[in-house]
Amino acid sequence: MISTRVAVARERAFWDQLDFTNRSTLKLKAAVGETKYPIRLVDHVSALEDEGTLMAATLVLSYALAESAVVDRLCLDSRSVAGIEDWGGRLLRTTGGNWSSVTGGLAGAVEVGVVRNVIVHGQSTIDEKNYTRLEKAGSQAFALGDVVELTYESVVAYRARLKSLLAVGGLSADGSPAPGGK
Template identity: 45%
Template sequence: MTVWDEWGALTRFLESARIAFARERNLWHALELADREAVTINAPASEHGRYAVSLGQHIAAVDDEVTLHASVLIHSYALTESTICGLLGVSPRRTNGIEDWATRALEANGRSWDSVQAGLPGAVEVAVVRNAFAHGTRTVDAQGAKRLQAVGTQVSAGQAVTLTYEELREYRIRLRGILRYGGADPKVSSSK
């Protein structure tokens, strides 16, 4: 399976989950129930037990698109990082973040950050937002603020991050640009 097969699978997961969540929301909002507070939804029992949730909690869960977006961002970032580091022959743990491994990949292919939408500052933003969700804080930490400030973006530690569908799409465009111009797309020739 290629990186592009994986990328496509992530895209289909995102869009199909959005459809399923919307349909589930619409279904429960359309039903005329005598006592919505009394409704409990049960998942089929499995070897791990059973799951029951109130209707209100269930609707809140499918309304939470941010968690879905974060999951797709985290996986998209990991796919990009592992692919690029694999092409470079380095361990992601032995690099200094996207600023390092993506720059190396772009340069190895005769490219610069001008090839990637929003350039280096945009890539660092993706990394910082990804970290905020991957570490469960949903805020910019001190290290993230320092990284953003180093590329000219003024942000303070503790600032909340958002992840709308539009933001997720933008972040994935940036990551896809790193993959394409960093050597993972055979259709894109090196500018060397």
């Protein structure tokens, strides 16, 4: 995530330093395989200024990797688990750990799960179902109808919660047994 942010910042700086008189009409051609896609320079630079896609992709992938590591470790069918409160709780029980030992606790973990769900389902706000889930876990991070916006700082915090859950559950951040883990 950090390297991608650096690359994007360098690309943005490159285009910002060039002095074009026809900036609004200038087009770039990006080749993907044998196909070339034209894009206006102003649209390209605008896309570089929006980190939302990178942050969303990072969170969704991080969550998926954590969930996958847990269901693999516990020999579960991923379709048989229901949210981070379920698969995370099952993992914690294998080590005698509990949510109070996890960064953000149950409320923080459920917040990660809810934000991930909002993103993958193409929503932008907290609906009644997600609000009820947050409330049940003791989270007051969002109100009904709140817009979910990912920032670099929030994604770092969400990933730290996932890593903490894995560590307390006896897995390292990459899903392998943690040193001293069961």
